[in-house]
Amino acid sequence: MLHTECEDANHHQPWWNMFKPVFDVLVSCCTCSPFLLFSLYSPPAAVATVMGTIICPTNHGRVKIAMQNHAETFPLVTLELPLHTPHFATLVRSETNRIVFTCPHGGLGRPLLSAPVWAMLCNGKKMGFAVSRAGPHEDASLMEMIRSVTTGAGLLPDKAGFGEHRYLRGQFVWTVGSSDSEACHLVDPSGCFGQELSLLFLRN
Secondary structure (H helix, E strand, C coil): EEEEECCCCCCCCCHHHCCCCCCHHHHHHCCCCCCCCCCCCCCCCCEEEEEEEEECCCCEEEEEEEECCCCCCCCCCEEEEEHHHHHHHHHHCCCCCEEEEEEHHHHHHCCHHHEEEEEECCCEEEEEEEECCCCCCCCHHHHHHHCCCCCEEEECCCCCCCCCCCEEEEEEEEEEEEECCCEEEEECCCCCCCCCEEEEEEEE
């Protein structure tokens, strides 16, 4: 059974709690309309909106982030972070979280998001290297399980021998600064969480 929740605004529980390795009880559900998630950033109307999904295995696997135009499309980029779930949860406890991915130039005309390896910093700390994942892999089956989810968080059961995964999915505003810089910000118009998450992609 697929468990999907949105946070109860009255609890003001930080979203990173969804990634703690041990849960006695998943966060309580709310019956209100799902709200867009987790930032005080308010985008201008002209900025593109994309869907972002953070997948955290409950075993010893690594956290992954996938960005796509919408649930029906192939991800624009899927990155496997150099972090396991407990470490990731510890890093994103602050009110403002910035994850920066940098890559070297790979030739003229090469799309920024096509880089295979990214140096990663989280809130100014070097984390190692994130790896771009392309082609068929277990992530595709996990994404298919939450195809109908536009905004929310929950638990994905083990259906293909990959173990259980916790996920968070929200809407991001995506801005392109240049051919060498792009950024996306997780948004929460309700402002009930008071936390921000931004992902920056830079080529140097």
